[in-house]
Amino acid sequence: MNTLPPVVHVAVQRPFYSTLDYSYDPTQGSIPLGSRLEIKLAGRTTVGVVMGSSPTPTLADPKKLKAITRLMDNEPILDAHLVELLDWAAKYYHEPIGEVVFTALPSLLRQQRPLNLPIWWQLTATESPTELQRAKRQLALYEWLKAQGGYVSEDAVAAWAGNGWRVTMRHLEAKGLVASTTLPPAPLEHIATAPHLTLTPQQLATIEGIQHAITQAELKPTLLHGITGSGKTEVYLRVMAPILAQGKQVLVLVPEISLTPQLLGRFRTHYPHERMVCLHSGLTDQERLQAWLQAQQQQVRIIIGTRSAVFTPCPNLGLIIIDEEHDLSFKQQEGFRYHGRDLAIKRAHMLNIPIILGSATPALETLHNADSGRFHYFHLAQRPGTAKPPSVQLQNIRGQTLRSGLSSTTLSMIKDTLARQEQVMLFINRRGFAPLLMCSSCGWSGQCEHCSANMTYHARQGKLICHHCSVEKLVPEHCPQCGHHHLVTQGQGTERLELVLSQTFPTIPIIRIDRDSTARKGALAERLQQVHEHPTAILVGTQMLAKGHDFPNLTLVVVLEADAALLSSEYHARERFGQLLVQVAGRAGRSDKAGQVIIQTNHPENPALVTLLAQGYTLFARQLLEERRRWHYPPFGYQALLRANAPELNDALDVLDKMAEHLQLFGLGGVILLGPTTAMLEKRAGRYRTQLLLQSANRKALHTLLNYLTHTIKQLKFPANTRWSIDVDPLDLT
Missing domain, CATH: 3.40.1440.60 (PriA, 3(prime) DNA-binding domain)
Structure with missing residues (x-):
């Protein structure tokens, strides 16, 4: 036995x-x-x-x-x-x-304590049966529960009913009149139903096509490629309707916490009778747990969240939607380096349910999947109503005298726009006052002691702050190297632009939106509210402003310092530049007023920039895809990045040297090793960073090699205080 x-x-x-x-x-x-x-x-x-x-x-x-x-x-x-x-x-x-x-x-x-949630009691019948007339105590408890709205905690029941209430409640439960649950009900806010928008013929055809595609026996993902302002959210809302009517749940993933309140508002006004929850990093631990459990117990049918919400338990999941699917925020860059979009696609495949990926600027991998027939493809090329895509103007600033990065032509156009009582957005992807503080006498610059990077000057705080490791120090009164008292700044950030614009346009509200100005809880919502309250205003911000926001009175967008990404050696940089430029430009002219976009550049003849503006994002993206095909870069090949870091550079290189030698002894099987080498940002937070790129035309060969490495890694002896990681399908090689 x-x-x-x-x-x-x-x-x-x-x-x-x-x-x-x-x-x-x-x-x-x-x-x-x-x-x-x-x-x-x-x-x-x-x-x-x-x-x-x-x-x-x-x-x-x-x-x-x-x-x-x-x-x-x-x-x-x-x-x-x-x-x-x-x-x-x-x-x-x-x-x-x-x-x-x-x-x-x-x-x-994750903690070492049981999940002891309080018990709530819920009415499951609207009318009491006649036999309760002879059970006075049961009838009284039933009527009290009904008067409380149908959901009451055990503590409240005990306080009202006194001793012996459990016996009475069990009798009601046996008769099917009440049921217990471990969660309070998800709040159902009383919001007036928004009038349904009139759809364009293109939207109607797209909705019909998607609904047909997601009812097929053999499902595949759907790419909804719609220009900014084309009404992708309205398509999501209509496609969800039959899924919700079947009693199923819908999971909606968005890239940024800043988008969740706005999107939640749209969903609540469209589905005022549906309970829904938001999952994002702004919640307390208790709020996140409660939302997670409400989804698990099917108290809510619409779940909106950022990257990690892909793991939310939804027992009756019927549809997944990924808004702004191209966004880099879906990729976790520390710890467990997963991609939320890719895991959502895998989850949908496992459950055999539909998934919709929406974007005005699809990721190259997603566009390639659509081109090759692995994804359904639908295109929204028009804005509803009289709204038209903005006109885009390249402004050559080579040799011009600029005022904090602004040309005289740009300042004149800003003045004209404000005179029409409209809004202007200035976009620069750099926060702080200036990226460099230096001595005009000896050339000293404020470099971070812990990183191979300059510290950014933040004038309001009187500090130098490293945007890589967050180390701060007070601005010196004189040069630490030669004692000279004249320290100067070079370049500009959002803070400097805000100051210059407030001096130039003293009566106009200047609303700065970046990580510094929105660090306090609720600050972002306050600033977005200010944008809607001031029809004449200047918005200054980073890429936080580029994603999904709808500002009806914004008619002029100015993009500053557009050249850095075009000249980067990182092969993802031009794709991200194109996506960001299209997204930023899409904030202009979203109502019936004409929109205009100015791009200040020193390289107006750049081929990628010319293609993007003359022929649009799709042809720009396909041009980049053709370049990647020649180099066997993703999606035409597969990559993994081995990273190591240590207090000493040689120790970090030693880790990857040993890994490379170990893999070569096993046999590379067609996998190419590039490196080891130092990372583009060689030092960060006091540790030197190195990397080894693995590239292969065969995904199975790459994963076989990585599997061998992880299962034999203990055989290798690394220097003390070194760390290493694996990043499969890396999106950041810096």
Whole structure:
């Protein structure tokens, strides 16, 4: 007779590339998949999540198998689908399984305490049956619950009903009149229904085409490519309707927290009777947990969130929408380096549900998938009503005298726009007052001691701040090198532009929107409200202003310092430049007023810039795709970036040298190794950064090599205090 104990495979928050096995006593009940356990690891108690089970242990000596300490919750926190998705993600991104699983959980579920949520009681019938007339206590409790709105916490029931209330409540539960739940109801705000917009023929045809595509037996992702202001959100809202009518859930992913309130408002006015939640980094731990659990228990059917919301448990998920699918914010750049868009596509495929990717500037990979027939493709090329795309003017500033980066022609156009009582946006992707503070006598500059970069001068705070490691120091009164008192600035940022414009246009509100001005909670919403309250205003900001915002009275957009990305050696830079330029330009002329965009440049003849403006984003993107095809860059090849960092440069290089040698001994199988070399930003936060790029025309060969590396990495001895990471499908090679 087999007396060996059954085994559960447990993911723990440690750098292990496989699960750990623990035994349990089957007489105490089964251990469901996705449950949290308390276990002993290296003499300490910790939390684990069950990723699978076996009827018998696989260890040669079962006596060495430790037993679980206890089951932490009554119900699993992850369903079978999410367990499968997370297991796939750990394998694809070559990340320790525990790091992946615990990244997906709200922080309160990573802690070593049971999920003891208060019990709420909910009415499940609108009318009391006649037999309650003879059960006075039950009738009284029922009528009180009804008067409270149908949802009441156990504490409130006990305070009102006194001793013995549980017996009475159980009688009502047995009759099917009430039910218990561990969550209060998601709030249903009383918002007036917005009048449905009149759709353009192009929108109607697109909605009909998408609805036909997502009802096919064999589904594939849908790309909705719509110019800025073409009404993509309205298409999302209409396509969702039949999904919601079937009682299913819809998950909407957006790239930035700044977009969630605006999008949530659109969704709430269109679906005022639907409960919905937002998941983003601005929530408290308790708020995030509650929203997560409301989605898990199907109290809400519309879930809107940023990147990590892709892991939200939605047992009845029927549709995923990714707005601004091209945005770099969907890619996690630290820790578990996943791509939210790609994981959403995988999740939709696993569940065989439709997924819609929307953008005015699709990522090259997405556009290539549409061109090759792997994605459905729909194009919105017109703005509704009388709104027209803005006219775009290249302004050659070579040799001109500029005032804080602004030409005399630009200043004149700003003045004319304000005279018409319209709004102007000045876009510069650099916050602070100036990127460089230097001594005019000896040439000293304010460099960061911890990074190979200059510190940015922030005039209002009187500080130099490193935008790479966040180190701050007060601005010196004189040159630290020669003692000279005349320190000067070079270049400009949003803060300097704000100052110059307030001096030039003293009666006009200047509204600056960047990471500094919106750091306080609620500050972004306040500033966006100011934009809507002042029909005549100047907006100054970084790429926070470029994404998804609708400013009806904005008619002039000025793009400053557009050249840096065009001259970058990083092959992703031109794609991002094109996307950002189109998105920024799309803020102008979104109502019935004509919009105009000025791009100040020293290189008006740049071929990529000429193509983008003369022929549009699609041809610009296909030109970049053709270049990538020649170099076998993604999406025509596959890449992974091995990174290492250490306090000493030679130690960081040594890590990757050993990895490269280790991989070559195994056999590269057609994978090309480029490096090791120093990163473009060689030093950051006191640590030197190096990288080794792996490139292959064959995805399987690349992943075979990475799998070998992660499972044999312990054989390599690295210098002390070094760190390394793997980035699969990297989007930032700096």
